[in-house]
Amino acid sequence: MAGQVPACPQHMSLEELRTAVVEGERTAAVAATRSALGEGVPARSILDDALVPAMATVGDLFKRRQYYVPEMLMAARAMKACMEVLRPELVAAKVEPLARVLGATVQGDLHDIGKNLVLMMLEGAGFEIVDLGVDCTPERVVTAVREHGARLICLSALLTTTMPAMRETIAALEAAGVRGQVAVLVGGAPLTQAYADEIGADGYAPDAASAVDKAKEVLARLTA
Ligand code: B1M
Numbered sequence: 001m002a003g004q005v006p007a008c009p010q011h012m013s014l015e016e017l018r019t020a021v022v023e024g025e026r027t028a029a030v031a032a033t034r035s036a037l038g039e040g041v042p043a044r045s046i047l048d049d050a051l052v053p054a055m056a057t058v059g060d061l062f063k064r065r066q067y068y069v070p071e072m073l074m075a076a077r078a079m080k081a082c083m084e085v086l087r088p089e090l091v092a093a094k095v096e097p098l099a100r101v102l103g104a105t106v107q108g109d110l111h112d113i114g115k116n117l118v119l120m121m122l123e124g125a126g127f128e129i130v131d132l133g134v135d136c137t138p139e140r141v142v143t144a145v146r147e148h149g150a151r152l153i154c155l156s157a158l159l160t161t162t163m164p165a166m167r168e169t170i171a172a173l174e175a176a177g178v179r180g181q182v183a184v185l186v187g188g189a190p191l192t193q194a195y196a197d198e199i200g201a202d203g204y205a206p207d208a209a210s211a212v213d214k215a216k217e218v219l220a221r222l223t224a
Helices: 009-022 026-038 043-063 069-092 113-124 138-148 164-175 193-198 208-223
Strands: 100-105 128-131 152-156 183-187
Touching (some): 009 026, 009 043, 009 069, 026 043, 026 069, 043 069, 043 113, 043 208, 069 113, 100 113, 100 138, 113 152, 113 208, 152 208, 164 183, 183 208
Parallel strands (some): 100 128, 100 152, 152 183
16 A cells, blocks of 8 residues: 555564464464464564564453463463474574573472463573472482573462472472572462461462563572
8 A cells, every 4th residue: 555664574474473372372372473483583573573472461361360371371371382383493693592490289289280380480481490290309309400400490289288399399499409409489379478488488479460470570580
């Protein structure tokens, strides 16, 4: 149309990608990721200019109670599917993640929906995730910290009976002499800030969206 500046195709596909992720449209999101790569958009730009802002939008919508867990899960799954396409390109381009994060549901606890959501939101924010799964013993967390050189551990508990395993995990990190090199973030329905303080965690987040902000905050304190 006369007088109209044509939209840059690269910006168009990133815009489509952001929308598809926010709306949890996995197939459309993966197609937009492939098309952006095909147009020569660098993987780094797809991550920084589409996936990370899309997940930030999802986090905001959740905090404002316009999104609930199902919408957030769908968006996170769309983002994860795009990351599968992007990961080899990011590795090839030597793109450094913000930090390596270990995630685990503590010993005795099999609930993993909340933990998975937290880890997906963190991945969407640019962190590298090592998921240790459920029923994770303190010893396994210590071994994984040594093995992966993680800077942040995210511990989740859904049962009042498994909350003490968080304290035991922190004690095991101290006994192993690695507590100083990692920040510990805790969360889960029965948790409170007061309990996090009592067991010596570095931070507590009530939901997956605020876990991203808290993760950045505790990591900044660790490096300060
Ligand atoms: Co279980 N269960 N469950 N359960 N279960 C609860 C937790 C319970 C509250 C149900 C009830 O009685 N009303 C109750 C706990 C009571 C208590 O401890 N006070 C309970 C019980 C008792 C049990 C069993 C003991 C039942 C039995 O066998 N008699 C048993 C225990 C098994 C075990 O773990 N050893 C059990 C088993 C199960 C299933 C396996 C059947 C299944 C889990 C499937 C799975 O996770 N793969 C299950 C489920 C689904 C639930 C409910 C219904 C839903 C939990 C959930 O996924 N919520 C739950 C009742 C309820 O919550 N309405 C219940 C959705 C999820 C997105 O929320 O995990 O809270 P949530 O995560 C949130 C936040 O908490 C936060 O962010 C997330 C999203 O914003 N968050 C973090 C979570 N981790 C975080 C970490 C962070 C930061 C934020 O930083 C690191």
